[in-house]
Amino acid sequence: MTALQLFNEPFMQRALIAALLTGLAAPAIGTFLVQRRLALMGDGIGHVAVTGVALGLATGASPLWTAVLVAVLGAVLIEVIRERGQTNGDVALALLFYGGLAGGIFISGLGGQSAAALNRYLFGSLTTISSADVLVTMVLAIAVVGLCVGLAPQLFAVAQDQEFARVAGLRVRVYNVLVAVLAAVSVTVAMRTVGLLLVSALMVVPVATAQQLTRSFRSTIGAAMVLGTLASVGGLVAATFASYEVTVAPGPTIVLLALACYAVAWPIGIWQRHRARLREPFAPGEAVVSHEACGEHPHAHGPGCGHLAVPHDDHVDYVHDGHRHAVHGAHYDEH
Amino acid sequence: MTESAAVEVRRASVALGGRPVLRGVDLAVVPGDFVALMGANGSGKSTLVRAMVGLRPLVGGEVRLFGTPLDEYDAWSRIGYVPQRATAGSGIPASVWEVVAAGRLTRRKLLRPLSKADRAVIDDALEVVGLADRRRDAVTNLSGGQQQRVLIARALAGEPELFFLDEPTAGVDLPNQQVLADTLGRLKERGATIVLVAHELGPLAPLVDRAVVLRDGRVAYDGPALRDHEVHQPWFAEPHTHHHHHDHVPHPSTPLGTEPHLPGDRP
Numbered sequence: 001m002t003a004l005q006l007f008n009e010p011f012m013q014r015a016l017i018a019a020l021l022t023g024l025a026a027p028a029i030g031t032f033l034v035q036r037r038l039a040l041m042g043d044g045i046g047h048v049a050v051t052g053v054a055l056g057l058a059t060g061a062s063p064l065w066t067a068v069l070v071a072v073l074g075a076v077l078i079e080v081i082r083e084r085g086q087t088n089g090d091v092a093l094a095l096l097f098y099g100g101l102a103g104g105i106f107i108s109g110l111g112g113q114s115a116a117a118l119n120r121y122l123f124g125s126l127t128t129i130s131s132a133d134v135l136v137t138m139v140l141a142i143a144v145v146g147l148c149v150g151l152a153p154q155l156f157a158v159a160q161d162q163e164f165a166r167v168a169g170l171r172v173r174v175y176n177v178l179v180a181v182l183a184a185v186s187v188t189v190a191m192r193t194v195g196l197l198l199v200s201a202l203m204v205v206p207v208a209t210a211q212q213l214t215r216s217f218r219s220t221i222g223a224a225m226v227l228g229t230l231a232s233v234g235g236l237v238a239a240t241f242a243s244y245e246v247t248v249a250p251g252p253t254i255v256l257l258a259l260a261c262y263a264v265a266w267p268i269g270i271w272q273r274h275r276a277r278l279r280e281p282f283a284p285g286e287a288v289v290s291h292e293a294c295g296e297h298p299h300a301h302g303p304g305c306g307h308l309a310v311p312h313d314d315h316v317d318y319v320h321d322g323h324r325h326a327v328h329g330a331h332y333d334e335h
Numbered sequence: 336m337t338e339s340a341a342v343e344v345r346r347a348s349v350a351l352g353g354r355p356v357l358r359g360v361d362l363a364v365v366p367g368d369f370v371a372l373m374g375a376n377g378s379g380k381s382t383l384v385r386a387m388v389g390l391r392p393l394v395g396g397e398v399r400l401f402g403t404p405l406d407e408y409d410a411w412s413r414i415g416y417v418p419q420r421a422t423a424g425s426g427i428p429a430s431v432w433e434v435v436a437a438g439r440l441t442r443r444k445l446l447r448p449l450s451k452a453d454r455a456v457i458d459d460a461l462e463v464v465g466l467a468d469r470r471r472d473a474v475t476n477l478s479g480g481q482q483q484r485v486l487i488a489r490a491l492a493g494e495p496e497l498f499f500l501d502e503p504t505a506g507v508d509l510p511n512q513q514v515l516a517d518t519l520g521r522l523k524e525r526g527a528t529i530v531l532v533a534h535e536l537g538p539l540a541p542l543v544d545r546a547v548v549l550r551d552g553r554v555a556y557d558g559p560a561l562r563d564h565e566v567h568q569p570w571f572a573e574p575h576t577h578h579h580h581h582d583h584v585p586h587p588s589t590p591l592g593t594e595p596h597l598p599g600d601r602p
Contacts, residue, residue: 031427034426034427035426035427036426037426039426150446151445151446153436153437153440153443154440154445156429156433156437157437157440160429160434160437161418161437163390163416163418164416164418164437164489165437165440166389166390167388167389167390167411167414167416167499168411168416168437168438168440168441168493169409169411169412169441170440207427211427211428214428215428215430215471215472215473215476216428216429216430216432216433216471216473217427217428217429217430217433218430218433220427220428276476
């Protein structure tokens with residue numbers, strides 16, 4: 001079967017749609033979680049959702065819906081615990097992690113399910129998605145993206161400065177619970193793509209990557225959604241082609257691709273921040289008090305001499321080995 | 336009591352973890368007033384401002400904003416709150432413009448984009464604090480004094496009448512304090528009511544109409560503006576010296592030899 005034929009297969013098209021929507025939705029809500037320093041919340045909800053999937057498998061109900069239900073309950077519970085018990089919120093999160101995972105495996109054992117059935121949800125299984133599942137995934141993902149973008153000003157204000165948001169008359173608790181619910185929904189959206197155990201990666205890694213290169217919230221959330229889509233669609237395609245030779249699961253491929261993007265962006269971000277610091281102008285009024293001439297200097301600074309030029313009041317400084325040279329008559333001053 | 340007070344606090348008590356921080360504070364601020372809440376660290380001045388905007392629940396007494404009890408109050412667009420600067424940063428980069436635009440939320444409807452008028456007010460707020468040219472920069476790249484000005488611009492973007500500022504001058508260098516004073520001076524000219532918490536006034540001193548000094552959660556002085564050194568006079572640290580016994584019955588102290596003003600009275 002050639003690649004073109006493969007992409008004409010309905011199961012492959014369903015997988016591509018699911019990957020595309022997951023790649024958009026997970027980083028959108030993930031941005032708000034990272035902003036509130038709750039990067040691991042997605043992971044916690046993912047573990048809780050395992051119990052929901054097992055419940056669905058055991059009772060014969062749709063695992064997608066039971067997962068949504070249990071994940072939303074778990075997310076609201078995490079939010080309530082976080083709000084009430086300020087000191088050991090991470091302990092509460094840990095309890096839910098282990099409780100969710102253990103409960104899921106326990107229930108699926110009781111129901112007589114094979115480990116393989118649960119595995120499809122733990123690590124994702126894009127190629128076994130039914131049309132009905134794709135439809136539900138589409139509706140949920142569009143709802144998540146729509147709310148994240150539509151309510152972005154409010155969600156941004158609440159996550160950025162909770163107390164200011166409250167004095168501005170925003171219902172902070174409602175928005176906090178909304179973020180938790182949206183996170184739970186996008187966990188279940190992503191569960192067939194990357195799997196419940198890796199879902200948090202798609203919520204956090206594209207955001208962390210975007211953050212390296214951006215200076216504003218809007219560009220961060222936009223870039224994270226683009227990166228998430230690239231990683232999940234690219235990961236799916238890469239995994240499909242690689243499957244001709246060896247067994248490659250799409251879920252881990254997507255996460256590894258997202259991490260590779262981060263590995264590329266990280267040094268660029270460090271270099272960018274370094275340059276931004278060099279360019280940072282002196283504060284006005286912070287004049288050089290003493291006249292400090294530098295010693296022997298064989299190099300003539302000028303436009304295009306290879307040293308970074310920084311405007312400084314009425315002249316130009318050249319960044320040279322970590323300090324700034326300014327032309328003064330026949331020699332250079334240290335600024 | 337005065338019906339027209341912008342903010343009125345009546346016998347307000349606040350406890351943090353069971354420990355009383357404010358004990359029966361009475362204070363009324365009339366529209367157009369510039370009030371400085373002063374006092375030593377731990378005197379309760381920040382707690383008082385936070386109680387006024389509803390961030391600290393009262394264990395006794397009541398707070399009214401524009402005559403409405405705090406529980407029923409919903410005209411938050413009339414209030415501009417400038418918190419202490421520690422809250423400016425967060426996990427995700429945010430540009431100066433974005434933080435200031437968040438202040439406009441008090442006047443925006445859900446799911447509506449910013450109107451032209453909204454954008455003009457946000458630009459104006461950035462202009463007033465002198466940060467229009469830094470609007471695209473990440474807030475975390477600014478100096479402490481500039482971040483403080485961003486938070487003031489955010490409050491300005493809601494076009495409020497009544498400002499609460501919590502220690503706007505703490506950790507801010509003198510040139511930035513001067514910019515801050517100029518900004519607040521312009522607000523005062525526009526008729527804004529300002530309640531400001533400060534440890535020291537510095538360049539703000541000429542603007543202050545009335546000083547309220549707290550000590551141990553009680554109002555120790557309420558009257559004309561004081562100079563910084565007067566606030567830290569020994570008699571503020573120990574207002575009971577003219578008594579021979581220590582008791583916890585609140586009583587008015589008369590540090591300047593004048594009768595203290597009752598809350599609601601203008602000095």
